[in-house]
Amino acid sequence: MAQGPISPSGQSLLFLTDEQLRKGSEAMFFAYRGFTRDPDRILAEKGYGRAHHRAIHFIHRAPGTTVNNLLAILGVTKQSLNRVLRTLIDDGLVTQRVGATDRRERQLHLTGEGAALERALSDAQRDRMRQAYRKAGPDAVAGFRQVLEAMMDDEMKHYYDALRDRSDAG
Amino acid sequence: MAQGPISPSGQSLLFLTDEQLRKGSEAMFFAYRGFTRDPDRILAEKGYGRAHHRAIHFIHRAPGTTVNNLLAILGVTKQSLNRVLRTLIDDGLVTQRVGATDRRERQLHLTGEGAALERALSDAQRDRMRQAYRKAGPDAVAGFRQVLEAMMDDEMKHYYDALRDRSDAG
DNA sequence: CTTGGAATGTCAACAACGCTGACTTATTCT
DNA sequence: AGAATAAGTCAGCGTTGTTGACATTCCAAG
Numbered sequence: 001m002a003q004g005p006i007s008p009s010g011q012s013l014l015f016l017t018d019e020q021l022r023k024g025s026e027a028m029f030f031a032y033r034g035f036t037r038d039p040d041r042i043l044a045e046k047g048y049g050r051a052h053h054r055a056i057h058f059i060h061r062a063p064g065t066t067v068n069n070l071l072a073i074l075g076v077t078k079q080s081l082n083r084v085l086r087t088l089i090d091d092g093l094v095t096q097r098v099g100a101t102d103r104r105e106r107q108l109h110l111t112g113e114g115a116a117l118e119r120a121l122s123d124a125q126r127d128r129m130r131q132a133y134r135k136a137g138p139d140a141v142a143g144f145r146q147v148l149e150a151m152m153d154d155e156m157k158h159y160y161d162a163l164r165d166r167s168d169a170g
Numbered sequence: 171m172a173q174g175p176i177s178p179s180g181q182s183l184l185f186l187t188d189e190q191l192r193k194g195s196e197a198m199f200f201a202y203r204g205f206t207r208d209p210d211r212i213l214a215e216k217g218y219g220r221a222h223h224r225a226i227h228f229i230h231r232a233p234g235t236t237v238n239n240l241l242a243i244l245g246v247t248k249q250s251l252n253r254v255l256r257t258l259i260d261d262g263l264v265t266q267r268v269g270a271t272d273r274r275e276r277q278l279h280l281t282g283e284g285a286a287l288e289r290a291l292s293d294a295q296r297d298r299m300r301q302a303y304r305k306a307g308p309d310a311v312a313g314f315r316q317v318l319e320a321m322m323d324d325e326m327k328h329y330y331d332a333l334r335d336r337s338d339a340g
Numbered sequence: 341c342t343t344g345g346a347a348t349g350t351c352a353a354c355a356a357c358g359c360t361g362a363c364t365t366a367t368t369c370t
Numbered sequence: 371a372g373a374a375t376a377a378g379t380c381a382g383c384g385t386t387g388t389t390g391a392c393a394t395t396c397c398a399a400g
Contacts, residue, residue: 021296030326031318032202049385104347104396126191132320133186143313148201150302156200219356274367274376
């Protein structure tokens, strides 16, 4: 276990103490709780969970995406996703269309109602993000994004980057 | 829905587009997956879950903490925590001691075995954090922490700050 | 046209880990 | 003595993850 000298200021370019890193972990833990809290409240009212939010988010973000693609992005099994997707389809928030070129594929889209819920959820989440961004300032935000991106698995980074270019025209 | 002008550079002090905020959300989502992945693997081998990791982490971080305090930090119910704590005690990773001043309290400590698992888990998690920190650089790290701290609920921020001052002497 | 394989969907069973509600025990405070 | 607090427990439930088995549909190669 690397147990190095802990300077009073605690900041150095190349040397990172376990303590600094541990605080980073705790910051991730507590911040993620805040990050999910507001959407979770809305979801609970409607009888949905966080898995529904994730599905709705990425269908909104990549309309027409297939089930397989969604599986890869979300990193869950087909059965887990199917359960969530089924309720969303049955409740009229998501539609499936048979693929044009490959008719085995099901292209997923949000209905008007689904888009409305997506908006409510992302509004709630963005309000908190906006507040945090404003409080921390643009330089901090740039650093925030850099560290998060460096923390992703390569595979996740791939999907993250694939979503980067899209404009907000949903 | 505020839908403002998106400048090519995309950075402005006070105006944040929905798109910028959405990317921040996605960065949080994908990064958190990476953040938990390595410890999750170790835990799965031993038949534990993320809840065990959290309990072990905070008992290590605040040795002698009480059940009630742990409940507040973790933000779960007594029953949920008890289930996890019971397996850790039965498996000999955590000990309970009756409180000195208030004998109703149970003070929680890691055993040698518990501390060993804590080390394995946090080593795995810190390796990834360290890599991300090095890649992003110290300024980015400072920004990362600022944004995360601004994203926490006030109550969570309180507990986070309470843990800040401790040295790494576990 | 038939067949192999890919994409999708479904059923059953299970585990982890949240939750609520009710209740007990031990201890401390008023 | 009685109220309040800390902890533990039982019973039951919901979401969301897992595996395994299996059916269906469809594309593409032989």
